[in-house]
Amino acid sequence: MIEIKPYSRTVYYYETDRMGIVHHSNYIRWFEEARDDFMRQINVPYSVLEEKGIIIPVLSVSATYRKHLTYEDKFSIQLKCKRFTGIKSYFEYKVFDEDGNLCATGESSHCILNKDLKPFRFKREFPEIYNIFAEAAEEGPRS
Amino acid sequence: MIEIKPYSRTVYYYETDRMGIVHHSNYIRWFEEARDDFMRQINVPYSVLEEKGIIIPVLSVSATYRKHLTYEDKFSIQLKCKRFTGIKSYFEYKVFDEDGNLCATGESSHCILNKDLKPFRFKREFPEIYNIFAEAAEEGPRS
Amino acid sequence: MIEIKPYSRTVYYYETDRMGIVHHSNYIRWFEEARDDFMRQINVPYSVLEEKGIIIPVLSVSATYRKHLTYEDKFSIQLKCKRFTGIKSYFEYKVFDEDGNLCATGESSHCILNKDLKPFRFKREFPEIYNIFAEAAEEGPRS
Amino acid sequence: MIEIKPYSRTVYYYETDRMGIVHHSNYIRWFEEARDDFMRQINVPYSVLEEKGIIIPVLSVSATYRKHLTYEDKFSIQLKCKRFTGIKSYFEYKVFDEDGNLCATGESSHCILNKDLKPFRFKREFPEIYNIFAEAAEEGPRS
Numbered sequence: 001m002i003e004i005k006p007y008s009r010t011v012y013y014y015e016t017d018r019m020g021i022v023h024h025s026n027y028i029r030w031f032e033e034a035r036d037d038f039m040r041q042i043n044v045p046y047s048v049l050e051e052k053g054i055i056i057p058v059l060s061v062s063a064t065y066r067k068h069l070t071y072e073d074k075f076s077i078q079l080k081c082k083r084f085t086g087i088k089s090y091f092e093y094k095v096f097d098e099d100g101n102l103c104a105t106g107e108s109s110h111c112i113l114n115k116d117l118k119p120f121r122f123k124r125e126f127p128e129i130y131n132i133f134a135e136a137a138e139e140g141p142r143s
Numbered sequence: 144m145i146e147i148k149p150y151s152r153t154v155y156y157y158e159t160d161r162m163g164i165v166h167h168s169n170y171i172r173w174f175e176e177a178r179d180d181f182m183r184q185i186n187v188p189y190s191v192l193e194e195k196g197i198i199i200p201v202l203s204v205s206a207t208y209r210k211h212l213t214y215e216d217k218f219s220i221q222l223k224c225k226r227f228t229g230i231k232s233y234f235e236y237k238v239f240d241e242d243g244n245l246c247a248t249g250e251s252s253h254c255i256l257n258k259d260l261k262p263f264r265f266k267r268e269f270p271e272i273y274n275i276f277a278e279a280a281e282e283g284p285r286s
Numbered sequence: 287m288i289e290i291k292p293y294s295r296t297v298y299y300y301e302t303d304r305m306g307i308v309h310h311s312n313y314i315r316w317f318e319e320a321r322d323d324f325m326r327q328i329n330v331p332y333s334v335l336e337e338k339g340i341i342i343p344v345l346s347v348s349a350t351y352r353k354h355l356t357y358e359d360k361f362s363i364q365l366k367c368k369r370f371t372g373i374k375s376y377f378e379y380k381v382f383d384e385d386g387n388l389c390a391t392g393e394s395s396h397c398i399l400n401k402d403l404k405p406f407r408f409k410r411e412f413p414e415i416y417n418i419f420a421e422a423a424e425e426g427p428r429s
Numbered sequence: 430m431i432e433i434k435p436y437s438r439t440v441y442y443y444e445t446d447r448m449g450i451v452h453h454s455n456y457i458r459w460f461e462e463a464r465d466d467f468m469r470q471i472n473v474p475y476s477v478l479e480e481k482g483i484i485i486p487v488l489s490v491s492a493t494y495r496k497h498l499t500y501e502d503k504f505s506i507q508l509k510c511k512r513f514t515g516i517k518s519y520f521e522y523k524v525f526d527e528d529g530n531l532c533a534t535g536e537s538s539h540c541i542l543n544k545d546l547k548p549f550r551f552k553r554e555f556p557e558i559y560n561i562f563a564e565a566a567e568e569g570p571r572s
Contacts, residue, residue, distance in 0.1 A: 009438075013465060013475065014311060014458050016304035018357060023300050024201040025175070028168040029443050036442060036501075046442065047501040058167040062205035071304060072465075072476040152295075156322060156332065157315050157452050161445035161500060168443060172300050179299060179358075189299065190358040214447060215322075215333040310487040311457040318454070344453040348491035 151219035370423035437505035513566035
């Protein structure tokens with residue numbers, strides 16, 4: 001199983017709002033950044049999936065905020081692929097500040113579709129990619 | 144009780160992504176637009192609260208996506224203040240397209256703080272505003 | 287010639303930054319909103335152009351800031367199509383606050399391309415749309 | 430004079446629009462990212478300036494687009510501080526793709542204000558920071 005490194009970067013100025021802190025909607029974007037980084041780490045960049053006609057739209061997303069972040073704060077996101085079924089995938093996110101404080105948590109679920117926006121036989125059509133995802137997930141289709 | 148009109152507008156081009164549809168993070172921003180519209184409808188614009196030293200940060204937010212929207216689609220958001228306790232408030236959102244199809248649902252919870260980022264005695268300090276919120280909510284502190 | 291009404295709306299919370307004012311990048315997005323509104327006013331919505339295989343990417347954009355706007359400020363944008371050549375189009379923008387103060391000005395230029403990202407004979411292929419744009423512009427190809 | 434390293438990162442999915450490419454407004458945000466990176470490189474992070482009561486709002490910004498970028502493209506931005514007068518500063522930007530192609534150019538001008546949004550005697554009040562900026566700029570107040 002590939003060890004997934006946390007995704008990290010620094011907060012941009014334009015991500016803050018006039019409350020002085022990061023606008024809550026940006027965490028949803030950060031989760032996407034972390035997901036894309038995860039897919040690069042397992043050697044299946046999302047752009048490669050798109051080229052193969054696979055898209056992974058978001059079915060649901062949630063975030064819970066505990067401690068605010070603001071401009072120039074460094075944050076890191078620990079991502080877990082909780083489950084991968086070939087039809088759906090489930091992720092969990094933990095956002096930490098530089099001192100290791102948990103700032104936010106989140107979850108997202110996704111469906112895996114082909115160009116016609118239909119589910120397809122992932123395992124049969126792309127067995128290698130399927131296996132990479134299955135390996136990277138904590139739970140598989142039947143567990 | 145004030146009748147809350149749905150909030151509606153048209154999707155902007157910059158809200159779409161290269162999947163051809165509205166990026167999912169924008170629904171979280173739309174929920175905020177709907178909340179701000181709601182507060183204007185009950186005659187307590189958020190900017191007025193800020194002037195009084197009241198801020199209402201987001202504690203949690205979630206969205207579930209059912210049907211995509213894209214550029215120039217007209218959408219409307221039905222918002223309900225599910226509960227208001229003086230310390231916290233809870234909202235529900237339903238996003239519809241022009242044909243009345245349910246495109247997304249969502250929820251958010253918020254805490255109500257003063258300038259020092261502390262809870263305060265809302266009912267005692269701002270009884271009029273407190274009552275407006277209590278009236279607009281489906282459930283109060285004790286119900 | 288169609289009388290173009292100013293485009294107007296209210297500033298969203300998420301458009302502010304921690305300087306307490308609208309982040310300057312949002313004016314660039316507002317210019318796009320005003321452009322899209324203009325195209326709807328002349329009965330050629332951009333989504334209709336896209337369906338016909340016409341895209342109008344931005345070649346250049348600029349903004350000059352005079353007076354800041356912030357959350358819940360109402361603003362209006364006066365747009366002029368300065369020139370339309372069939373290959374390029376040029377726009378000017380003036381952003382006003384509710385009291386009529388000029389808050390920002392801007393310009394953009396665009397090329398008009400087909401699906402293959404090539405210039406095409408707009409006048410010959412879409413004479414009706416061409417004429418609408420030519421009418422709406424202050425200057426034509428040769429003036 | 431400090432050698433300024435180009436700022437670089439990868440395009441996020443949410444920065445694309447349904448034309449399939451990066452939305453033009455994001456380049457304006459990237460210029461800000463490059464500016465902030467520049468200020469960190471010269472050891473005067475913008476957050477430190479803010480703490481000292483110095484703000485540097487944008488007076489004007491422009492961008493010219495030559496070659497589009499899209500999702501997962503790596504880009505780098507070469508920034509030059511063209512001029513620093515103590516009251517204003519002027520920047521130039523060049524955005525390159527991974528193959529060294531020039532994708533966009535831009536400029537921005539800024540005023541340097543204190544907490545009361547007034548110009549102040551930068552050189553007298555913060556001589557060290559003033560000198561760092563003066564060193565990093567190609568032209569000074571009088572050149």
